[in-house]
Amino acid sequence: MQRVVFPLALLAAVMALVVVGRLTERPTRPSELVELKQEFSTKPIASVDHAKLTALQAEFTSPQQVTDACLSCHTERGQEVMASSHWNWEREEFVEGHGIRKLGKKNVLNNYCVGVSSNLEACDKCHAGYGFVDTGFDFHSPSNIDCLVCHDTSGTYAKQGSGMPVAAVNLQLVAQHVGKTSRATCGTCHFFGGGGNNVKHGDLEQVLFDPPREVDVHMSSAGANLECADCHRTQNHQMHGKLYSVSSMNRNRSACTDCHSDRPHEDNIINEHTLKVACQTCHIPTYAKDAATKVAWDWSTAGKLRDGEPYEEKDAAGNIQYMSEKGTFTWQQNAAPEYAWFNGTAGHYFLGETVSDEKPIAINELHGDYHDSDAQIVPVKVHRGKQLYDSVNQMLIQPKLVSREKGAGAFWKDFDWDRAADAGMKSVGLTYSGQHRFVATEMSWPINHMVAPKEQALTCAACHTRNASRLQGLAGFYMPGRDRSLAVDRMGAGLIGLTFAGVVLHGLGRIVSHRRHPTRQS
């Protein structure tokens, strides 16, 4: 019998190990990072030296002349740009509850400076065109395309409100030094959203012009030294990727998995997390790494004047805390994001929509939950606003803020909310009832940039812990380490405790009784 048992047992053990081994096999691609480094270590070399082109030897007197010169060779590029959201500031999107709508900067509200409508002469500084100062702008005139703001390589190009280049720009020099876009060109607008460094996004700031490796492992020259367009791959002037402040659909998203696999870790348990956890959640442990970003904006305190003049107050770090024009700001630097389930679709508040202010109004609600197979946990900057609301018509107000002179109703000149609300709502074809209050709003900015080196990624215990879990706010699912059944834990601990007490008493009883009758021990 024994002769059979042990070989059979050994065989069973070996088979069990083989089965376990097969089941836990790890499909890893150790060469993935090596391949990517090889791919991106070859930087493109321009095939044309624009300084040698005759069309660009002219003494340009207007930027439109430069554009015409560009289009004289790149004949169809104008049509491409005019089909892009950099030009149109809107795109057609299906928005849950609203159907197919044109959605973009042109018509959405936010809880920063509220909206571009009625304030174009300031916001236009970041339009890829010349002169988009009012609704009369001709979106079908290719001469108004601003090629240079994206393609300048000289570093001397700059725009002003109205979208025109500042007077000091040498158009000929810039025209002769055009090339691929870069962190420098994209950053001139995108790092300064909200009117200052990192004010709006939180994960796009001027440190990214030349970031240290700890700030951004991809864009650092000590890392992969990537340009924006290496991820935001562009064809026919259509950029890959977009942001949910101005879009709604789960399409054309730039993703880590465009380059990396979705099972990039050696540890399979971590790979499994990618089903429910976006890469960014662990790999962007903090945002606003260099400069503070605005996390709350209370418009209700705006309008206080000193001796009839507007003023501002800064905190110790130099961030503006109060401005007569804008109200009170809260800033955060090196901030831990909030986290949300996100399936790639977002709702939007549209101008003119009636909405209750019982709870904070979601300007762009991110959709998704645990049970949604498309949803992942993503890091989010939530910007909390307190902004103007029409108490009678029950809608958010687009106020007029900007004007060159006093008396046009612009709040930043006249400091009168009723006139600013009236002028602003008129400019978008709505009416202001005359009654306003300030209501809480929330805006969600998924955090995607500033990926940290892997050694700085969040570790398990950042989330899998009872008390200070990063995912404390996400309910509706069980997460080991964070969750438990309090009843089972109490009963279990009670049972062990009672048993322990029982055996201690029983043992003491035996010792005492044994001393009285020391019989059986031999």
Next chain:
Amino acid sequence: MNDRRVMVYTRFERFWHWAQAFLIMFLAMTGFEIHDSFHFFGFDQAVRYHNAAAIALIVLIALAIFWHFTTGEWRQYLPTRHRIRAQVEYYLIGIFRDAPHPTKKTVLSKLNPLQKLVYLGLKVLVIPVMVISGLLYMSYRYPQRYGIEALNIDGLGTIAIVHTAGAFLLMTFVVAHIYLTTTGRTPTSNLEAMITGCEELDSADDVAAALETPAQREQPCEINT
């Protein structure tokens, strides 16, 4: 008296017992760290060790099942009502009066009726529940994607709570079990038996019967003179 020492626990049985004891304690330690009851290895290492130890325990259980059936030792766990009352009374009263142990340990019947019941409960209820809930916990691939559709588990909640409850039961067992090892002939005789395999039996007939089993012939107990 020493000529009554016979092999009660064979080499495999002792290996199985101690390997299982170590694995269960290690699983409890890593498991309760995953449960955030305390911090020692760190969450990620605790998960890794817990999974590895779980696989080792499953392999060990497979071997033990095989051993139990090929040797017929599974019959040791057949429950009986015989003397169960006497055994309870012994633990509650007799033990304090140095009354004789109501169940005689023999090689053919090593377990007292309470042990039979409790060990059977562990074997058919607690351990299977822990293994199954543990496997579901481990192989859980989150709802819907990449998983086997038929095994689509929408959430860890129930699995994890059942697994935790089982862990509390096992730890309760461990406390009682360790204490009850001291209730043998001497406070350490049961422990020694599980280490050396050899234990003194009361009756000469049982010793004679025990000496006929193959285990005794292969691994005879040293007889100290």
